[in-house]
Amino acid sequence: MSKVTILGGSGAVGSIATETLASSGVFSEITVADINFAAARKLVGKLKGAKLSVAELDAENPHSIRRAIGGSAVVLNCVGPFYKHGPTIMKAVIEAGINYVDVCDDFDATEKLLAMDDKAKKAGVSALIGMGSSPGVANVLVRFCADSLLDQVEAVDIYHAHGGEKIEGAAVVKHRIHSMKVDIPMFLDGKFTTVNLFEDSGKALEEETEFKDVGTYSVYGYPHPETITLPKYLKGVKRVTNLGLVLPPAYAELIKGMVRLDITDEKPIEVQGHKVIPLEFAVAYILSQREKLMKEAGINQPMGCLKIVVKGYKDGGKNTYIFSMSSRGQGMGEGTGIPAAIGAILMGTGKITEKGVLPPEACVNPMDLL
Known part of the structure; x- marks a missing residue:
């Protein structure tokens, strides 16, 4: 059992991912990190299961990101827009040596994330990007x-x-x-x-x-x-x-x-x-x-x-x-948040072992997801 941190965990997508992870029983600890601390606290107050906690997050501040993700086995990033925040967040997670999953749906941000492949491999990090609906x-x-x-x-x-x-x-x-x-x-x-x-x-x-x-x-x-x-x-x-x-x-x-x-x-x-x-x-x-x-x-x-x-x-x-x-x-929240949570579960249970920055088709076994 281990800890997962959901960045943007009280938003439209992140809240569904958080609820899914809390009910899964896979992680012993779940941290919801969000700029909206009150919303994160309200969400956590409604959930049961794993040990739940809340952290304040400034997605533009690497120090804030590192503080929020400390002690995590997996970080699930649901903070948008990804063209603005995606590269900064993933860089901080890789530098912390933590496995990473996100729902990045911007192609230009995806190109920047893929460019960190060598950095992730050297850090021994598996980074699954675009694990929502489309992409995902x-x-x-x-x-x-x-x-x-x-x-x-x-x-x-x-x-x-x-x-x-x-x-x-x-x-x-x-x-x-x-x-x-x-x-x-x-x-x-x-x-x-x-x-x-x-x-x-x-x-x-x-x-x-x-x-x-x-x-x-x-x-x-x-x-x-x-x-x-x-x-x-x-x-x-x-x-x-x-x-x-x-x-x-x-x-x-x-x-x-x-x-x-x-x-x-x-x-x-x-x-x-x-x-x-x-x-x-x-x-x-x-x-x-x-x-x-x-x-x-x-x-x-x-x-x-x-x-x-x-x-x-x-x-x-x-x-x-x-x-x-x-x-x-059901709509975007469920369509994106549930696959994202499953991506974090696959990462946390060792179903994804490849190191580097990888889109879903490169590292997710279809039958594991289905």
Whole structure:
């Protein structure tokens, strides 16, 4: 029995991961570390099982991170946005010699994390990154197809839609904005390339897809890291894409509009004698409209679906496998937090032994997860 620390453990994703770990019986000690100390304490007060404690966390301060994770066997990082906090946190965890799991869903942060591979190996650390839904479960199911169902994987198309969660924090909205501003990596015709959401290259990938239990929606390119990691582990694959949307569509369009109008800069501007950061205004305005837009769309509960379409060849014949993980009544918190907790459990029970920085398809045995 050992200790696990969940960074961001009282947030929308982290709280579900914390609840899952507390009920698992795998770890003897659980520490919930969060900038919102009161929320962390409230969450811990509701849970039973392992020895539970709370720590205050400043994700931008390496000293605060090291203090929070002291004595841990595994650190599960649920602090977003990852493009801002991911590299700083993982660097501190590696330097502390502690095994690490996260739910990083930003491709640019993923590239920075993968660049720490040698550092992790030298420290004897196993770092499992992107162990949520997409990325996470998606990667492992593709690995399952490649190992057990197909002789050759030709194409992987990952789709996701979710919305209606009880809470949506500023970090999630900042991730959405960031995802729309950057060039989006895709693997097309056997080559890495990028597309822009608002240009012809991005629009060419938009399509309507049916999501089990959720509905049929138009999806657009997402810069999730599966498109940069899966091709490295799927020899001969020709296509890997990631497309999705947040529900309701009007909410997604509001965020797109803010990005299109470029009201998302981080440089302060003066407004009637006050310094205002456009990004912070955009996030606050988007969140202020969320409840109204959900009500207009008739969304009154969390819902979501992860859909993976894998095409390839088996015994000379062409095959297509479609996986769907869907729910009404549960959403992003469960879809991301439960796989993250399972990743921490696999790490804590010795199911993941490879050293270095690794995406799920590189180190998670699909049957262990399933």
